[in-house]
Amino acid sequence: xxxxxxxxxxxxxxxxxxxxxxxxxxxxxxxxxxxxxxxxxxxxxxxxxxxxxxxxxxxxxxxxxxxxxxxxxxxxxxxxxxxxxxxxxxxxxxxxxxxxxxxxxxxxxxxxxxxxxxxxxxxxxxxxxxxxxxxxxxxxxxxxxxxxxxxxxxxxxxxxxxxxxxxxxxxxxxxxxxxxxxxxxxxxxxxxxxxxxxxxxxxxxxxxxxxxxxxxxxxxxxxxxxxxxxxxxxxxxxxxxxxxxxxxxxxxxxxxxxxxxxxxxxxxxxxxxxxxxxxxxxxxx
Numbered sequence: 178x179x180x181x182x183x184x185x186x187x188x189x190x191x192x193x194x195x196x197x198x199x200x201x202x203x204x205x206x207x208x209x210x211x212x213x214x215x216x217x218x219x220x221x222x223x224x225x226x227x228x229x230x231x232x233x234x235x236x237x238x239x240x241x242x243x244x245x246x247x248x249x250x251x252x253x254x255x256x257x258x259x260x261x262x263x264x265x266x267x268x269x270x271x272x273x274x275x276x277x278x279x280x281x282x283x284x285x286x287x288x289x290x291x292x293x294x295x296x297x298x299x300x301x302x303x304x305x306x307x308x309x310x311x312x313x314x315x316x317x318x319x320x321x322x323x324x325x326x327x328x329x330x331x332x333x334x335x336x337x338x339x340x341x342x343x344x345x346x347x348x349x350x351x352x353x354x355x356x357x358x359x360x361x362x363x364x365x366x367x368x369x370x371x372x373x374x375x376x377x378x379x380x381x382x383x384x385x386x387x388x389x390x391x392x393x394x395x396x397x398x399x400x401x402x403x404x405x406x407x408x409x410x411x412x413x414x415x416x417x418x419x420x421x422x423x424x425x426x427x428x429x430x431x432x433x434x435x436x437x438x439x440x441x442x443x444x445x446x447x448x449x450x451x452x453x454x455x456x457x458x459x460x461x462x
Contacts, residue, residue: 187295190252193259202312205273213387218409224450231318231448231459234311237261239462247301247327251283255294262311270310270317270388282308289417289434289442290379301327306444317388319413320460321446333441340418340443343367347414351456358402361395364416374423381413406451415446
Protein backbone atom coordinates (compact mmCIF):
# COMPACT_ATOMS: atom_id res chain seq x y z
CA UNK A 178 0.00 0.00 0.00
CA UNK A 179 1.05 3.61 -0.43
CA UNK A 180 3.53 4.91 2.13
CA UNK A 181 1.72 8.26 2.39
CA UNK A 182 1.78 9.95 5.79
CA UNK A 183 -1.54 9.99 7.62
CA UNK A 184 -3.89 12.94 7.27
CA UNK A 185 -4.19 15.73 9.80
CA UNK A 186 -6.88 18.45 9.97
CA UNK A 187 -6.24 21.56 7.90
CA UNK A 188 -7.57 25.10 8.13
CA UNK A 189 -11.25 25.60 7.28
CA UNK A 190 -12.15 28.69 5.29
CA UNK A 191 -15.26 30.79 6.07
CA UNK A 192 -18.69 29.45 5.10
CA UNK A 193 -19.50 30.12 1.44
CA UNK A 194 -22.58 32.21 0.67
CA UNK A 195 -25.61 30.98 -1.25
CA UNK A 196 -27.70 33.43 -3.31
CA UNK A 197 -30.81 34.53 -1.45
CA UNK A 198 -33.16 33.37 -4.19
CA UNK A 199 -32.15 29.70 -3.74
CA UNK A 200 -34.50 27.77 -1.50
CA UNK A 201 -32.91 26.38 1.68
CA UNK A 202 -33.71 23.03 3.29
CA UNK A 203 -35.67 23.44 6.52
CA UNK A 204 -32.72 22.37 8.69
CA UNK A 205 -30.43 25.27 7.71
CA UNK A 206 -29.77 27.40 10.78
CA UNK A 207 -31.08 24.70 13.12
CA UNK A 208 -29.13 22.18 15.23
CA UNK A 209 -30.87 19.24 13.54
CA UNK A 210 -33.47 18.53 10.88
CA UNK A 211 -37.11 18.00 11.71
CA UNK A 212 -37.70 14.21 11.79
CA UNK A 213 -39.28 12.92 8.58
CA UNK A 214 -42.74 11.42 9.01
CA UNK A 215 -43.76 10.99 5.37
CA UNK A 216 -43.83 7.88 3.19
CA UNK A 217 -40.78 6.02 1.82
CA UNK A 218 -42.69 5.45 -1.44
CA UNK A 219 -42.76 8.66 -3.48
CA UNK A 220 -45.22 9.85 -6.11
CA UNK A 221 -44.27 10.52 -9.72
CA UNK A 222 -43.88 14.25 -9.26
CA UNK A 223 -41.44 13.83 -6.36
CA UNK A 224 -39.41 11.28 -8.30
CA UNK A 225 -39.21 13.59 -11.31
CA UNK A 226 -37.96 16.42 -9.10
CA UNK A 227 -35.42 14.01 -7.59
CA UNK A 228 -34.14 13.24 -11.09
CA UNK A 229 -33.36 16.93 -11.48
CA UNK A 230 -31.67 17.16 -8.07
CA UNK A 231 -29.75 13.97 -8.72
CA UNK A 232 -28.54 15.14 -12.11
CA UNK A 233 -27.27 18.43 -10.68
CA UNK A 234 -25.50 16.59 -7.85
CA UNK A 235 -23.85 14.21 -10.32
CA UNK A 236 -22.79 17.06 -12.59
CA UNK A 237 -21.40 19.07 -9.67
CA UNK A 238 -19.40 16.06 -8.51
CA UNK A 239 -18.03 15.48 -12.00
CA UNK A 240 -17.06 19.15 -12.28
CA UNK A 241 -15.20 19.06 -8.97
CA UNK A 242 -13.51 15.79 -9.93
CA UNK A 243 -11.97 17.47 -12.99
CA UNK A 244 -9.87 19.51 -10.55
CA UNK A 245 -8.45 16.55 -8.63
CA UNK A 246 -4.70 16.83 -9.07
CA UNK A 247 -1.61 16.91 -6.85
CA UNK A 248 -1.26 20.37 -5.32
CA UNK A 249 -4.97 21.23 -5.28
CA UNK A 250 -6.67 21.76 -1.89
CA UNK A 251 -9.84 20.00 -0.85
CA UNK A 252 -11.28 23.47 -0.18
CA UNK A 253 -10.86 24.26 -3.89
CA UNK A 254 -12.91 21.17 -4.75
CA UNK A 255 -15.58 22.45 -2.39
CA UNK A 256 -15.57 25.84 -4.13
CA UNK A 257 -16.06 24.27 -7.56
CA UNK A 258 -18.99 22.09 -6.46
CA UNK A 259 -20.56 24.91 -4.44
CA UNK A 260 -20.51 27.35 -7.35
CA UNK A 261 -21.82 24.74 -9.78
CA UNK A 262 -24.81 23.92 -7.61
CA UNK A 263 -25.61 27.56 -6.93
CA UNK A 264 -25.25 28.42 -10.62
CA UNK A 265 -27.89 25.74 -11.34
CA UNK A 266 -30.32 26.97 -8.69
CA UNK A 267 -29.56 24.21 -6.18
CA UNK A 268 -28.58 24.44 -2.52
CA UNK A 269 -25.63 22.26 -1.38
CA UNK A 270 -27.43 19.94 1.04
CA UNK A 271 -24.48 19.38 3.37
CA UNK A 272 -23.98 23.12 3.99
CA UNK A 273 -25.45 23.72 7.44
CA UNK A 274 -26.70 20.15 7.88
CA UNK A 275 -26.26 19.58 11.63
CA UNK A 276 -23.67 22.34 11.48
CA UNK A 277 -21.51 20.87 8.70
CA UNK A 278 -19.56 23.86 7.34
CA UNK A 279 -18.99 22.93 3.69
CA UNK A 280 -20.82 22.11 0.46
CA UNK A 281 -19.47 18.60 -0.09
CA UNK A 282 -17.46 15.99 1.80
CA UNK A 283 -13.88 15.21 0.76
CA UNK A 284 -12.63 11.92 2.25
CA UNK A 285 -9.04 10.99 1.45
CA UNK A 286 -7.20 7.70 1.92
CA UNK A 287 -7.98 6.48 5.46
CA UNK A 288 -11.05 8.74 5.83
CA UNK A 289 -14.18 6.59 5.55
CA UNK A 290 -16.63 9.46 5.17
CA UNK A 291 -17.62 13.02 6.13
CA UNK A 292 -14.22 14.64 5.62
CA UNK A 293 -14.44 18.44 5.80
CA UNK A 294 -12.85 20.35 2.89
CA UNK A 295 -10.02 22.52 4.15
CA UNK A 296 -6.46 23.57 3.35
CA UNK A 297 -5.33 19.95 2.90
CA UNK A 298 -3.32 19.63 -0.31
CA UNK A 299 -3.86 16.58 -2.52
CA UNK A 300 -0.76 14.46 -3.02
CA UNK A 301 0.32 12.20 -5.83
CA UNK A 302 -1.01 8.74 -4.94
CA UNK A 303 -4.02 9.85 -2.87
CA UNK A 304 -7.47 8.41 -3.35
CA UNK A 305 -10.18 11.05 -3.00
CA UNK A 306 -13.87 10.54 -2.30
CA UNK A 307 -16.25 13.36 -3.21
CA UNK A 308 -19.73 13.20 -1.68
CA UNK A 309 -22.14 15.73 -3.21
CA UNK A 310 -25.84 16.29 -2.48
CA UNK A 311 -28.02 18.90 -4.17
CA UNK A 312 -31.34 20.30 -2.94
CA UNK A 313 -33.71 21.85 -5.46
CA UNK A 314 -37.49 21.99 -5.88
CA UNK A 315 -37.87 20.66 -2.34
CA UNK A 316 -35.97 17.37 -2.79
CA UNK A 317 -32.41 16.02 -2.49
CA UNK A 318 -30.16 14.02 -4.80
CA UNK A 319 -27.09 12.38 -3.20
CA UNK A 320 -24.06 10.70 -4.79
CA UNK A 321 -20.39 10.06 -4.22
CA UNK A 322 -17.40 8.46 -5.92
CA UNK A 323 -13.74 7.80 -5.20
CA UNK A 324 -11.14 9.16 -7.61
CA UNK A 325 -7.44 8.53 -8.17
CA UNK A 326 -5.03 11.44 -7.74
CA UNK A 327 -1.93 11.01 -9.86
CA UNK A 328 -0.03 7.70 -9.71
CA UNK A 329 -1.93 5.48 -7.27
CA UNK A 330 -0.56 2.15 -6.01
CA UNK A 331 -2.13 -1.05 -7.31
CA UNK A 332 -3.68 -2.12 -4.01
CA UNK A 333 -5.54 1.18 -3.65
CA UNK A 334 -6.54 1.23 -7.31
CA UNK A 335 -8.07 -2.24 -7.01
CA UNK A 336 -9.91 -1.23 -3.83
CA UNK A 337 -11.50 1.69 -5.67
CA UNK A 338 -12.39 -0.43 -8.70
CA UNK A 339 -13.93 -3.21 -6.60
CA UNK A 340 -15.87 -0.82 -4.37
CA UNK A 341 -17.53 0.63 -7.46
CA UNK A 342 -18.27 -2.89 -8.68
CA UNK A 343 -19.88 -3.72 -5.32
CA UNK A 344 -22.26 -0.80 -5.83
CA UNK A 345 -23.14 -1.98 -9.34
CA UNK A 346 -23.90 -5.47 -8.03
CA UNK A 347 -26.00 -4.09 -5.18
CA UNK A 348 -28.07 -1.98 -7.57
CA UNK A 349 -28.77 -5.07 -9.68
CA UNK A 350 -30.06 -6.82 -6.55
CA UNK A 351 -32.78 -4.20 -6.00
CA UNK A 352 -36.19 -5.73 -6.85
CA UNK A 353 -39.70 -5.11 -5.54
CA UNK A 354 -40.66 -7.70 -2.94
CA UNK A 355 -37.11 -8.29 -1.73
CA UNK A 356 -35.95 -7.28 1.73
CA UNK A 357 -33.43 -4.46 1.90
CA UNK A 358 -30.85 -6.78 3.48
CA UNK A 359 -30.25 -8.38 0.07
CA UNK A 360 -28.28 -5.22 -0.76
CA UNK A 361 -25.82 -5.72 2.08
CA UNK A 362 -25.63 -9.45 1.44
CA UNK A 363 -24.47 -8.86 -2.12
CA UNK A 364 -21.91 -6.21 -1.10
CA UNK A 365 -20.50 -8.21 1.80
CA UNK A 366 -20.17 -11.45 -0.14
CA UNK A 367 -18.31 -9.66 -2.93
CA UNK A 368 -16.01 -7.76 -0.54
CA UNK A 369 -15.11 -10.98 1.32
CA UNK A 370 -13.55 -12.38 -1.87
CA UNK A 371 -10.75 -9.86 -1.46
CA UNK A 372 -10.53 -9.76 2.32
CA UNK A 373 -11.96 -6.24 2.50
CA UNK A 374 -13.72 -4.84 5.52
CA UNK A 375 -17.29 -3.57 5.09
CA UNK A 376 -18.14 -0.50 7.18
CA UNK A 377 -21.21 -1.16 9.32
CA UNK A 378 -21.93 1.97 11.30
CA UNK A 379 -22.44 4.28 8.30
CA UNK A 380 -25.13 3.22 5.88
CA UNK A 381 -27.29 4.10 2.93
CA UNK A 382 -30.52 5.91 3.75
CA UNK A 383 -33.94 6.92 2.59
CA UNK A 384 -33.95 10.24 0.76
CA UNK A 385 -36.69 12.42 -0.74
CA UNK A 386 -37.86 15.77 0.62
CA UNK A 387 -35.74 14.71 3.60
CA UNK A 388 -31.95 14.37 3.33
CA UNK A 389 -32.12 11.28 5.60
CA UNK A 390 -35.63 9.93 6.01
CA UNK A 391 -34.91 7.35 8.71
CA UNK A 392 -34.86 4.31 6.40
CA UNK A 393 -31.51 2.52 6.86
CA UNK A 394 -29.76 0.56 4.09
CA UNK A 395 -26.89 -1.51 5.59
CA UNK A 396 -24.00 -2.62 3.40
CA UNK A 397 -23.53 -5.90 5.27
CA UNK A 398 -25.97 -8.77 5.66
CA UNK A 399 -28.03 -7.45 8.55
CA UNK A 400 -30.83 -9.68 9.88
CA UNK A 401 -32.62 -6.53 11.05
CA UNK A 402 -32.93 -4.90 7.59
CA UNK A 403 -36.22 -6.59 6.77
CA UNK A 404 -38.00 -3.65 5.09
CA UNK A 405 -39.51 -4.91 1.83
CA UNK A 406 -38.67 -2.84 -1.24
CA UNK A 407 -41.66 -1.43 -3.12
CA UNK A 408 -41.92 0.51 -6.38
CA UNK A 409 -41.45 4.21 -5.74
CA UNK A 410 -39.17 3.82 -2.72
CA UNK A 411 -36.17 6.15 -2.93
CA UNK A 412 -32.91 5.56 -1.06
CA UNK A 413 -29.15 5.56 -1.42
CA UNK A 414 -26.72 2.66 -1.61
CA UNK A 415 -23.19 3.74 -0.68
CA UNK A 416 -20.81 0.88 0.21
CA UNK A 417 -17.63 1.74 2.12
CA UNK A 418 -14.96 -0.94 1.81
CA UNK A 419 -11.63 -0.99 3.62
CA UNK A 420 -8.26 -2.66 3.18
CA UNK A 421 -8.39 -3.70 6.83
CA UNK A 422 -10.80 -3.42 9.73
CA UNK A 423 -14.26 -1.87 9.49
CA UNK A 424 -13.76 -0.30 12.92
CA UNK A 425 -13.30 3.46 13.03
CA UNK A 426 -12.26 6.51 15.02
CA UNK A 427 -13.65 10.03 14.72
CA UNK A 428 -11.64 13.24 14.71
CA UNK A 429 -12.32 15.95 17.24
CA UNK A 430 -14.30 17.88 14.59
CA UNK A 431 -17.16 15.45 15.20
CA UNK A 432 -17.41 14.61 11.49
CA UNK A 433 -14.27 13.06 10.00
CA UNK A 434 -14.42 9.26 10.31
CA UNK A 435 -11.15 7.33 9.81
CA UNK A 436 -10.37 3.63 9.81
CA UNK A 437 -9.11 2.52 13.23
CA UNK A 438 -6.09 0.80 11.66
CA UNK A 439 -5.59 3.80 9.33
CA UNK A 440 -5.71 1.60 6.25
CA UNK A 441 -7.30 2.97 3.10
CA UNK A 442 -10.98 2.93 2.30
CA UNK A 443 -13.15 3.70 -0.73
CA UNK A 444 -16.83 4.50 -1.26
CA UNK A 445 -19.34 4.93 -4.10
CA UNK A 446 -22.97 6.05 -3.93
CA UNK A 447 -26.08 6.55 -6.03
CA UNK A 448 -29.62 7.65 -5.21
CA UNK A 449 -32.13 5.12 -6.57
CA UNK A 450 -35.84 4.65 -7.04
CA UNK A 451 -37.28 1.14 -6.97
CA UNK A 452 -39.15 0.33 -10.19
CA UNK A 453 -41.30 -2.61 -11.25
CA UNK A 454 -38.26 -3.99 -13.08
CA UNK A 455 -35.60 -3.23 -10.47
CA UNK A 456 -33.96 0.15 -9.86
CA UNK A 457 -33.47 3.42 -11.70
CA UNK A 458 -30.40 5.49 -10.83
CA UNK A 459 -31.44 9.08 -10.17
CA UNK A 460 -27.91 10.48 -9.86
CA UNK A 461 -26.70 10.31 -13.42
CA UNK A 462 -25.00 13.32 -15.04
